[in-house]
Amino acid sequence: MTAEVEIPPQDPEAGARAVRQVTRLSILAASLLVLLKVFGWAASGSVSLLASLLDSGLDLVASLAVFFAVRWAARPPDWDHRHGHGKAEAFAGLLQAGLVMVSALFVGWEAVDRILTPRPVANGIWAVGVMGVSILVTLGLVWAQTRAIRLSGSLAVKGDRAHYSADLASNLVALIGVASATFLSAAPLDAAAGLVVAIWLLWGALNVLREAADQLLDRELPLEDQAAITAAVLADKRIGGVHRLRTRASGAVPMVQMHVDLAPNLTLKKVHDILDEAEARILEILPRADVLIHPDPRGSSPDAASK
Numbered sequence: 001m002t003a004e005v006e007i008p009p010q011d012p013e014a015g016a017r018a019v020r021q022v023t024r025l026s027i028l029a030a031s032l033l034v035l036l037k038v039f040g041w042a043a044s045g046s047v048s049l050l051a052s053l054l055d056s057g058l059d060l061v062a063s064l065a066v067f068f069a070v071r072w073a074a075r076p077p078d079w080d081h082r083h084g085h086g087k088a089e090a091f092a093g094l095l096q097a098g099l100v101m102v103s104a105l106f107v108g109w110e111a112v113d114r115i116l117t118p119r120p121v122a123n124g125i126w127a128v129g130v131m132g133v134s135i136l137v138t139l140g141l142v143w144a145q146t147r148a149i150r151l152s153g154s155l156a157v158k159g160d161r162a163h164y165s166a167d168l169a170s171n172l173v174a175l176i177g178v179a180s181a182t183f184l185s186a187a188p189l190d191a192a193a194g195l196v197v198a199i200w201l202l203w204g205a206l207n208v209l210r211e212a213a214d215q216l217l218d219r220e221l222p223l224e225d226q227a228a229i230t231a232a233v234l235a236d237k238r239i240g241g242v243h244r245l246r247t248r249a250s251g252a253v254p255m256v257q258m259h260v261d262l263a264p265n266l267t268l269k270k271v272h273d274i275l276d277e278a279e280a281r282i283l284e285i286l287p288r289a290d291v292l293i294h295p296d297p298r299g300s301s302p303d304a305a306s307k
Contacts, residue, residue: 014151015148015151015152015153015154016152018147018148018151018152019148019151019152019154019157021144021148022144022145022147022148022157023063023066023067023157023160024067025141025144026063026066026067026141026145026160026164027060027063027064027067029137029138029140029141029164030056030059030060030063031060032137033056033059033060033134033137033138033167034053034056034057034060036130036133036134037049037052037053037056037130037134038053039126039130040053040126040127040129040130040131041053041127043126043127044126044127044178046127046178049127049130049131049178052131052134052167052171052197054106055100055167055197055201056134056167058099058100058102059160059164059167061099062092062095062096062099062100062160063160065092065095065096066092066096066157066160069091069092090212090213090215090216091212091216093158093208093209093211093212093215094209094212094213094216096160096162096205096208097205097206097208097209097212098205098209100201100202100204100205100208101201101202101205104198104199104201104202104205105198105202108195108198108199108202112195115192115195127178128175128178128179131171131175131178132175134167134171135168135171135172135175138164138167138168138171139168141164142161142164142165142168145157145160145161145164146161149161158208158211162204162207162208165204215248215249215250218248219248219249220246220247220248221247221248221249221254225247225254225285225286226245226247228285229245229247229256229258229282229285229286230242230245232278232281232282232284232285233258233260233278233281233282233293235281236274236277236278236281238262238263238266238274239260239261239262239274239278240260240261240262240263240298241260241261241298242258242259242260242261243258243259243260243261243296244257244258244259245257245258246258250290253288253289253290254286254288254289254290255289255290256282256286256289256290256291256292257291257292257293257294258292258293258294259293259294259295259296260275260278260293260294260295260296261296261297261298262274262295262296262297262298263297263298264297264298271295274295275293275295278293279291279293
């Protein structure tokens with residue numbers, strides 16, 4: 001099933017602030033992880049640690065992309081981008097997915113080679129220590145990203161969190177592989193752990209790719225959001241029906257368009273007031289929404305949901 005876009009109803013300013021902070025933290029954490037794993041891999045030659053190192057290196061590139069993407073996406077609409085710049089986050093998600101796929105294929109190739117021609121892991125204690133610290137750093141970053149997503153609904157940060165959530169699992173697998181090779185002299189287990197990490201990375205990349213594609217292809221908001229929008233509009237008994245409801249998302253901004261049925265004898269001022277009130281009710285559900293409502297004289301639309 002294709003993932004649906006979630007638009008949380010929090011304060012937009014607090015969400016934007018949280019996203020800016022967590023993207024800076026993501027770059028710092030990724031840089032630290034790369035340095036730690038370079039040291040650990042150089043000391044041990046572990047293929048599972050190499051897999052984790054490459055993953056962290058690509059995470060650093062992806063985090064830099066997210067850093068700039070969320071700032072571009074937060075820019076207000078201008079004369080040639082009337083719907084804003086929110087889809088910059090989806091493009092960052094595509095970049096992340098592509099980088100992780102390349103990493104997974106490389107690691108998988110290296111892991112298979114090491115399974116066929118095992119090589120011992122040297123200085124494994126250092127590698128075990130590096131992986132332990134990496135797990136703690138990654139866990140802290142994922143917690144901060146989860147908080148930022150709750151406040152903002154940022155697709156780019158979701159993609160970044162998907163990487164680091166996969167890192168938690170891959171780091172654990174790498175830790176098991178390094179420890180097995182170090183304490184049990186089972187070098188093939190280290191390579192097998194690297195192969196598991198590669199498969200895990202590929203799966204995570206496909207999920208990020210799917211969610212980014214959903215937004216770029218203007219997938220509808222979840223059915224429960226559509227139902228809530230319709231219910232909010234029909235709360236006013238003067239509105240006889242809702243039809244041609246269309247929704248999509250641009251970054252964290254939902255785009256909502258619809259036609260509504262109104263009595264044909266209402267004045268233009270009255271229609272305007274009714275639609276303004278309907279828009280306000282929608283904004284109570286989706287505070288960031290860009291809403292466009294078109295009035296139809298009741299009974300004039302053959303595709304109306306209700307008359």
